[in-house]
Amino acid sequence: MRLLVLLKLLLKRFKCLHSFCKVCGRDVHDFVVEDELWALIESDIKYGNVLCYDCFNELMNKKGIWITWKLEEIE
Ligand SMILES: [Zn+2]
Secondary structure, X not given: OOHHHHHHXXXXXXXXXXXXXXXXXXXXXXXXXOHHHHHHHHHHOOOOOOOOXXXXXXXXXXXXXXXXXXXXXXO
């Protein structure tokens, strides 16, 4: 477990914190995932059900599912 996750789990017991990734500890921005994709990795998140986008992609990649989204320049 990353030290930042441990620290934030401890702090959350005593004060209100923004949602944070339960793998790396970073604050998260919302993103939308299909329920069936989330179900594939949900059991791999040990301390809650919040992930940052990078950790979500990393867990998906470990399952052999390569999903990437990227912004493209409009012509
Ligand atoms: Zn993360």
